Amino acid sequence: MVSKLSGPAGKGQRRNQCPFVTIEEMSTVSPDHIDSFHQSLVNGGYIKYNTGAGIVEGKLNVHLVPHSHDDVGWLKTIDQYYVGSNNSIQGACVENVLDSVVESLLRNQNRKFVFAEMAFFSRWWYEQSEEIQETVGKLVDGGRLEFICIFVLRNGGWCMHDEATVHYIDMIDQTTLGHRLIKKAFNKAPRAGWQIDPFGHSAVQAYLLGAELGFDSVHFARIDYQDRAKRKEDKSLEVIWRGSKTFGSTSQIFTNAFPVHYSPPNGFGFEIDDFSIPVQDNPHLFDYNVEQRVNDFVAAALVQANVTRTDHIMWTMGDDFQYQYAETWFKQMDKLIHYVNKGHFVLVENRGRTSFFFLLWGWVGERMGERGGSWLSWQERNYASHEAHVEATLGSQLYKIVLNNNPRKSGNIAFRTCGVHPKTIEGTVFLETIKLTLLLQSIPEDGRVNALYSTPSMYVDAKHATNEEWPLKTHDYFPYADRINAYWTGYFTSRPALKRYVRMLSGYYLAARQLEFLAGRSSNGLNTFSLGDALGIAQHHDAVTGTAKQHTTNDYAKRLAIGASEVGCSACKLNLVTEATVNSALSCIASKNSGQCAASTSSFSQCQLLNISFCPPTEEDIPEGKSLVVVAYNPLGWKRTDFVRIPVNDSDFVVQDSTGNTIEAQYLKVDNVTINLRNFYTKAYLGRSPKNVPKFWLLFQVSVPPLGWNTYFISKASGKESSRSGYITVMDSPQNESIEVGPGSLKMSFSSTTGQLERMFDSKTGVSCLTFPLSVEPVFFDKMNWGEVWFSVVQFNCEQEYYDHPVDLPIQQSYLWYGSSDGGLDSQPSGAYIFRPNGAPPTVVSRSVPLKVMRGPLVDEVHQQFSPWIYQVVILAMDLGLHKTIFDHDRVLVTRLYKDKDHAEVEFTIGPIPVDDSVGKEVITRMTANMVTNKVFYTDSSGRDFLKRVRDYREDWSLSVNQPEAGNYYPRAADFDLFFPRLILESLPRIRNQNFLSWLIVPLEESSIKDGQVELMLHRRMIFDDGRGVGEALDETTCVENTCEGLTVRGNYYMSIDLLGDGAQWRRTTGQEIYSPLLLAFTHEKLETWTASHLTKGTVMEPNYSLPLNVAVITLQELDDGSVLLRLAHLYEAGEDAKYSTLAKVELQKMFRGKKIKEITETNLSTNQEKSEMKSLKWKVEGDNGDETAPLRGGPVDNSTLVVELGPMEIRTFLLEF
Known part of the structure; x- marks a missing residue:
């Protein structure tokens, strides 16, 4: 190996450039066996750091887990965070993070990185060339880029979702969105939950969005300060968490609560603007500190080891929006791994007035075999006043390799000067010649600490291999306080309008996907992805929680509104229309002629502001000879009866059901408060005030079949026709x-x-x-x-x-x-x-x-x-x-x-x-x-x-x-x-x-x-x-x-x-x-025309079939590949109700009337692996005597009968082919 090294330069002189040549002493050792680090002489030359360390038995293994926590909106909007704009608020650019990390991973095959937020990754992924995508795929295949998620939901979820204010269906949906992206791009399934920042943790996160996803573990930082203090004392930060009383140990998960936060120990954060002291290992420069930094590392590791069980601890090497220049992190971690694992150092300092020497002692015995010993590399560093003496005595820069593991003994020293062949003299003669007094300081090898690049999955596998017995955790981690008088319980209510909007659109999204499936996905690209993307972002732990800046909150609401109407997705190159999709689907499924699905002439409208009496299609005058057609869709698996309440401007209507029978109706005055809200907020939201103010609410009762629709007609009363409508x-x-x-x-x-x-x-x-x-x-x-x-x-x-x-x-x-x-x-x-x-x-x-x-x-x-x-x-x-x-x-x-x-x-x-x-x-x-x-x-x-x-x-x-x-x-x-x-x-x-x-x-x-x-x-x-x-x-x-x-x-x-x-x-x-409220759509049409061309009442199920009252359809969705995602959820816990906490059965063939199921595959909750492929780690738990009663779960689905069984609290997920 040849390296360019420079010697000391005198005042006004140019440094001599001299190639370093490895010297063999007596030809006993081949230079090919010499560690590349020793070849470099540590004086500014290239050092190849040994970062390939694995787990070492008998030592404290410090798992360095590089990560960047990237909020999907907080102080800036998601897009501002992605592209790095609006940096006056916060300097953060996730695009830079991903670009930089990929480049750094390619420099060293041992480096690893954890990324969680797929809403960001999807933006980045679709911008990359095929070559870059292929390269990233290799990094993922090699286990060097691990997608983990939050919560459980997600590891690899669209965001790192909140766990307090979110609904479990929303958690599942956003996780599935991210997992399916990972599956499609890399054919991988995340193994670890990475919920590091949510403000407390729910029991549902542990079992449903943890074990039921196939996760082995979940990792997080935020637990109550009193709880953390007690767990540090008991070494119980890491536990086996059983979040479900119903499922017990069958849905348990290894849980790692960090000792402090999701950042590294103090002094080991290496973002470009951090204050931590870097490892300075070039003795040719000032502030050489390898020894001190290694000592700092070991000390911090031992502190954490004192509150952690087994010889494995995790250091979360990252923080919010870190790794924007990833090499600042990875280079320092390379050095730490190399020097911590290298052995002990020997410092030799010259006490002379004009020069001093450094000796760095590295162990390379394993590399050199029997002939090896310890090699000692040392460098002379001169001040200008001593340079003339060195030049006169030895020529220019001296390069030496000292053989033997004890520099006090007389040994051969090999050196050369520029332009002169190598020379060998006795070490003692050389020392006496330059007449330097040496001080040797030996630092014995610590032997207790081993550092390595790692991931959460590697860490948990190492923990599992120890066969340790772990404390048991049940219940949840709420409420959370980070110090005295500081309970994070305000966000449970903060920004209630956003919380309601998210919940309302969540139910709407559930129904819209059903209709999209029933009508068939449109060939022109109309689908519900836009709303799914917006809802996935909104589950973020600074979104639905109400803890983002106001302009960011406005952005969340804007995305939801666009998702519910229409938006163009530049990444997917699709025009995505949710409300239009629903309207088209309703018209299609109600049509008597299936051919009308592609070109329906019906024009439905929906009313997102119905709660403040704003619904233009119901307020308009009904055209002569026509009726206001109201189609109510029921996304539940059972029949429901409910009231419909719409604003109208007249008090003389006749309401008819789908068979033409007149039904009871009533008028209620629209109160002044609602009118004031309507006038103010329609102007605020739509930029215009309504021309007319409705006088009444018209109420009538509707009955809608399961997964079906019913139609009601409202028309002007004529002549002696009784409206059968009541006043108050x-x-x-x-x-x-x-x-x-x-x-x-x-x-x-x-x-x-x-x-x-x-x-x-x-x-x-x-x-x-x-x-x-x-x-x-x-x-x-x-x-x-x-x-x-x-x-x-x-x-x-x-x-x-x-x-x-x-x-x-x-x-x-x-x-x-x-x-x-x-x-x-x-x-x-x-x-x-x-x-x-x-x-x-x-x-x-x-x-x-x-x-x-x-x-x-x-x-x-x-x-x-x-x-x-x-x-x-x-x-x-x-x-x-x-x-x-x-x-x-x-x-x-x-x-x-x-x-x-x-x-x-x-x-x-x-x-x-x-x-x-x-x-x-x-x-x-x-x-x-x-x-x-x-x-x-x-x-x-x-x-x-x-x-x-x-x-x-x-x-x-x-x-x-x-x-x-x-x-x-x-x-x-x-x-x-x-x-x-x-x-x-x-x-x-x-x-x-x-x-x-x-x-x-x-x-x-x-x-x-x-x-x-x-x-x-x-x-x-x-x-x-x-x-x-x-x-x-x-x-x-x-x-x-x-x-x-x-x-x-x-x-x-x-x-x-x-x-x-x-x-x-x-x-x-x-x-x-x-x-899952009724989904209402409105249009105007002649009653006779409508009934002639449309089915006024119908269901996708067999006419007399409905799901049991303890089972809900929580997902029915046609996917991009044409398969259909079906999730069924048992609604009761074990022992909750004598009648309904029992095994339930669903007959799929009756559920999908007129459709033949050709293939059914049961998967995990997020559909990224088959159920049969899921393998869970078995853990020893303190006090577990093994007398737990096995939970009631449904058995395999017989392809001939297609009957799905569900035990209490069980959610089963299937991919269907029709």
Whole structure:
């Protein structure tokens, strides 16, 4: 080997250039055997670092895992992060990261890298040439580029999703999107979950988006600071996590909680602008520090080893948007691996005044065999004043290799000068000649530490091979606090409008994909990918959480809106239209002639702003001779009956069902709050105000078959034709009486004195005579006041129903707000992430509420004015037993009671929250009952399993309570239960075991601060930033021209009461109906023309077939390759319900009427590997005695019968070929 080396240069002189030539001493050792490092003489020449280290038994193995955590939007938008724009906010460019990493990996075959966010990688991948794609494919094949994901969802997910505010279906969808990209590009399946940054971790993440994906492990950084301290002490940061009570050990996963964060130990971050000291191994330069850096490395490794089991520890070598110039990281890691593993060093320093010597001792015995020994390379470094002496004595630069492993002994020294043949003299003679006094400092080899490039999968395999016994973890990692007074529970509610939008479009996406499959994917490229991409991005742990900057949040909402309508995908070169796809598909499947699918003339419209009464197709005048055609699609696997509520401008319509029969309908005045919201927000969203304001809501009942549709026709009444439509009666609250509303079994009672809720009663015993009008005669109509409409009932019908179990619950409802802390003495305010009240009790909005009652043929309403910014309306259905409450103005609550569903639906409208007093406010509604609950309540895990919560208690450590409110708030994606094992009902003569349940359609947060109380946090508006990086207060405003006001939100939650153990059926069935609402589409057409050309009612299933009520279709989608993805989910946990926590069966051939299934393949949850190929690692667990009962799971699918079995909580995924 030949290398260009330069000798010392004198003042005004040019350095001599002299090639280095390896000298053999007595020809005993071939130069080919000499380590390349020693050939370089470490004086500025090339050094080939030995980075190929593997695991070494008996040493502490430090697994260096290079990674870059790239938020899919946070301080900048996803596209700004990708291309590196808007760097005034943050200098970050993911495109540079991927370009740079690939280049660095190609320089050294031992280097590795972990990447998680496929939303970024997809952008980069489709921009690359075929040559680059092939090169990257080789890196992945060689295990050097590992795609891991978050959470479980994802390793290799579209994003690193949140785990608190997301729904499990969204987690599955975004993970599948990323995994299918990896499978298509590289034919690989990720093995490890990489959820390093989400703010707490859910049980569903562990088993569903972990083990059920085929992951061996999940890795993350954020756990409670008290929990981390205890786990460090017990060496229990790494555990076996069993997140499911139903599946137990069959869905367990190895879990690695990092000791500090997802960055490396202090002093070992090597981004180009970091302050860490690099390894300086060129002794020809100042600040040579190899010894010190190795010592630092060993010390940091030993510290981590003291809190970790086995001889393997992981260093996460990266941080947010790191590796933009990857070589700064990899070069330092190369050096660390090389020097840490090399052995010991010997420093020889010349004590002379004008020069000093360095000796670097490297072990190369393994390379040189028996003739080897240790080789010592050393270099003379001269100051200018000594140069003349060296030049006169020895010529120019001296190169030497010293043989023997002890420089104190006399040995042969080989050296040469430029232009002179090599010379050999005795080492002692040479030393005496130049008359230098040497100081030898020997540093013994540590022998305990081995460093290597690694990945999460390699790390877990090494852990598994140790056969260690691991601690058991159940439950979840919520709530999370990173220090005292800093609970990250505020984000459970932050930006509730975005949270609702995500949830609404998630259900829409589920239905749209079904319709896309039923109609067949369009050959012109129309599909639902755009919405899937936007929803995948929105699940990111700084998106749906509400913890991004405002301009980034706007970008998330914009992408969702475009995804729901239309967008062009430059990467995929497709024009993607979701709403157009749905409209086309609805027209196609309803057509009597399948040939019309390709060129349907029907023009459907949908109404995304229906909740604020904006729906142009229903508000327009119906053309003469035509009807308003309403097609309702049901994405559930069972028949459903529901109300449709649309805004109209007339009060004389006839509503007909698909058979032409006239059905009951009712008008409700559109309240002023809704009108104000409509006018302001349509202008804000659409840039224009509606010309007309609808006067009424038109309500009617629909019934839709499973995976099917039904059509309803609305037309002007003509002549003597009866509209069978009812108006409403308005009356002021009576004095000194309780007001009972609710025509079904579930009723609510309100105080006429305070106007507030007093009790809920479910009359499930005795006989109840339910009356409803067959016809209605308007008596009085005040055109000056739309709220005053009277009617008289002409005829009633009575039905008797028998109930066995009455439930009576005294309960009060109130609205309050917590004042947000400004930080206090420890400078920790409440903010987007953190909920920290100011210490004062929450302020009650109002204790006396004006009351107004409205009654009609289909619904009753109770209006309550809590304050100038809280208004509530309770609406009760006559036919279905519907009771609804509405909050108008700043906060409006609407509650609906359904006779057949036994629940109250509450629709709230909140905002703008006033902050003129410079106090941030966190708005809650509180339900209070006189009962003892022993601090126990239950919340869901990502809308799937139920977890027991105990106030001021943690399962894994003794909790030090410093925030009694914030520390007891938990995320709620769907459900909340308050169980009362010792419920005291003062209104009854006996004690009964009952429970109170509350369901939420949007992800918020909930707590039980006192026994018998439930708190729902609904909206937040802050004054201060909480210091977690966003740099903005959570102060959402909406502006129209020069008018700006705080954000107003409208959402829903649901309440029910049942005997203990009887609530599961309502919770699971209603929850699925809420997540997957009816999809409505509107058009105008002549009734005769429509019925002649369209099937007015139909289903993809056999006419008399439906799925069991404990099974849901959570995915039905045609994929790019023509195969069909089908996911079926059992909705119940083991032991949750006597009837439905059982084995369920689905007959696929009946599910797909008229289609023949040619092939069926069962896969893992994300479809990237066949189920039969999944292999899980077996782990030893402390205290595990092996007496666990095996969970009930479905068996293999018989290709002849095509019957799918599902056990409790089981989700089965199939790829079908038709």
